[in-house]
Amino acid sequence: MSDERVENRLFQNRYVVDVGRPHIRVRPHEVPSRELVAMTRVCPAGCYSQNEQGQVEITADGCMECGTCRVVCAKTGDIEWNYPRGGYGVLFKFG
Amino acid sequence: MTHEHFDAIVVGAGPSGNAAAYTMAQRGLKVLQIERGEYAGSKNVQGAILYSDALERIIPDFREEAPLERHVIEQRIWMMDDSGHTGMHHRSDDYNEQKPNRYTIIRAQFDKWFNRCVREIGVTVLCETTVTGLIADEHRRIIGVQTDRDGDGIFADVVVLAEGVNGLIGQRSGLRKELRPEDVALAVKEMHFLPQDVIDARFNLRGEEGVVIEAMGTVTDGMIGTAFLYTNRESISVGVGCLVSEFAKSGEATPHGILDRFKAHPSVRALLEGAEIKEYAAHLIPEGGYRAVPDLVGDGWIVVGDAGHFVNAVHREGSNLAMTTGRIAGETIANVLGSCLACTRDNLQAYVTQLQETFVMKDMKKYKNVPRMLEHGGHNIMDIYPRLLNRSAQTWFRVDGRDKKSKESEILRSARQARGLTGLLGDAFRLARAWR
Numbered sequence: 360m361s362d363e364r365v366e367n368r369l370f371q372n373r374y375v376v377d378v379g380r381p382h383i384r385v386r387p388h389e390v391p392s393r394e395l396v397a398m399t400r401v402c403p404a405g406c407y408s409q410n411e412q413g414q415v416e417i418t419a420d421g422c423m424e425c426g427t428c429r430v431v432c433a434k435t436g437d438i439e440w441n442y443p444r445g446g447y448g449v450l451f452k453f454g
Numbered sequence: 455m456t457h458e459h460f461d462a463i464v465v466g467a468g469p470s471g472n473a474a475a476y477t478m479a480q481r482g483l484k485v486l487q488i489e490r491g492e493y494a495g496s497k498n499v500q501g502a503i504l505y506s507d508a509l510e511r512i513i514p515d516f517r518e519e520a521p522l523e524r525h526v527i528e529q530r531i532w533m534m535d536d537s538g539h540t541g542m543h544h545r546s547d548d549y550n551e552q553k554p555n556r557y558t559i560i561r562a563q564f565d566k567w568f569n570r571c572v573r574e575i576g577v578t579v580l581c582e583t584t585v586t587g588l589i590a591d592e593h594r595r596i597i598g599v600q601t602d603r604d605g606d607g608i609f610a611d612v613v614v615l616a617e618g619v620n621g622l623i624g625q626r627s628g629l630r631k632e633l634r635p636e637d638v639a640l641a642v643k644e645m646h647f648l649p650q651d652v653i654d655a656r657f658n659l660r661g662e663e664g665v666v667i668e669a670m671g672t673v674t675d676g677m678i679g680t681a682f683l684y685t686n687r688e689s690i691s692v693g694v695g696c697l698v699s700e701f702a703k704s705g706e707a708t709p710h711g712i713l714d715r716f717k718a719h720p721s722v723r724a725l726l727e728g729a730e731i732k733e734y735a736a737h738l739i740p741e742g743g744y745r746a747v748p749d750l751v752g753d754g755w756i757v758v759g760d761a762g763h764f765v766n767a768v769h770r771e772g773s774n775l776a777m778t779t780g781r782i783a784g785e786t787i788a789n790v791l792g793s794c795l796a797c798t799r800d801n802l803q804a805y806v807t808q809l810q811e812t813f814v815m816k817d818m819k820k821y822k823n824v825p826r827m828l829e830h831g832g833h834n835i836m837d838i839y840p841r842l843l844n845r846s847a848q849t850w851f852r853v854d855g856r857d858k859k860s861k862e863s864e865i866l867r868s869a870r871q872a873r874g875l876t877g878l879l880g881d882a883f884r885l886a887r888a889w890r
Contacts, residue, residue, distance in 0.1 A: 365710055368644070368710065368731070368734035369734060371731060371732055371733050371734055372733060372734060372735075375492075394702065397701075397702045397703075400701075400706070400707075400708050401640070401698075401701045401702060401708070401709065403640060403642045403708075403709040403710060403736035404736065405710075423499075423734075423735060423736040423737075424497065424620070425620065425640060425736040425737050425738050426619070426620030426633075426738050427640045427698055427701075427736075427738060429620065430620075430632070430633050430634075430635050430638055430698055430738070431635055431698060431702050433632045433633075440622075441622070442490055442584050442622065443490075443584070444584055444602050445490045445581070445582040445583040445584045445601070445602055445603065446490075446491075446492055446581075446582030446583075448497075449497070450491070450492055450496045450497075451495070451496055451497065451498065451499060451561075451562045451733065451735055452562055452732070452733055453560045453561070453562050453563070453645045453689075453732070453733045453735075454495055454496075454497075454498045454499045454500065454502075454560065454561035454562040454565070454735060
């Protein structure tokens, strides 16, 4: 099975990044919840990763604004999720 | 803009928002539509199939100008195992008609066109503006919206929430509950570009003819989900979608991994060979069905499209439900305001009543038990039956010196082994009951 990296796919997409104003934030934590860890695998843009201490971090630049992480983590309160400001974020050419 | 008052504000410029805005402006209302993308369509994702009937009821001559890809003349439904598929193909020259029934479309282009029609009929469209909240009066009636541009807010008699599946505004305002992971599917999709004549040859097409493939089976790794492949003029939309709850609990599966698996499948690989991928997109699809439909109206607000959970997951229909709910919401508002009444919950209730009379609610009700059936028997349907079906087909079609009677017995035996007689009967009963 070819499992091409997510980064290569996102490279095809257009984004207008709102520098310094990420629209998704992960609440600081010592040990991540099961849901938060799941996002390192489930996020279709691969925005979530675990650092050396095992904490989950997000880099939302490649986010496609699907809302999956918001739904998965709704009950845990791990994530603060907003849409980017008008005009920012992903810009689909085809959709 | 700040102190201008509108008859209606529409949040979102997808199929439902455009349908609502167009319908209201056509009936003389003063409408403002707010879209967070750079242009309508820039945030929207769909397979995508356009169902003519729903749009014809809004713009009868849409075929003259709308950016359409191919009209669908062939439908393939596949049950896949790891090495092949068994399925049903339906194709007819009758679909090469004056006014075709279904088209493949590219949403970013289509929505842009639809929104241009909306503007031309007199709607004020504000792009690159994110609605951040609703404004209520002391009686908790919704009287306007707050945006990320305008501190004072914008006011109207009614707000049409066409904000899509991930509709933060309605949820944060307490108008509807948070989505459950069991009720939404995460779909990922790629656009594969090939010359038109190559697509024609690979799919046995001429001119503007198009093919739709809907597939399910072992490709989703036992998760409840489907895969699709739609022919556009010079591209192929290929994608997979699985319930978010399944992804969240599954051990190793990634959305793009499942997509790669589908693309690499022996039944699919050759269809895509040599294509240039130009976009990768992801989106949620509301698949909870009738039971997941939230409150649709309240004092000063009305919900349409994906925000109202209007998707018929069994038939892969959504954009037509979006346009129809948008149109009927628009008509209801025009009727209420035209009678010099206020957009109260009671007066807007006519929208819900009318939806009950259309295919929208009738179909949603018909399949209301399907999501539950899948929650309990999904693994069998996604994994055991596709394997069984493909193995049986091989047993049947291979000519190997064994007599046909023995082959029949083997097929029946393997079915019993896979699910047991009680299991088979139970599955048949559950399917029949959910389908009813």
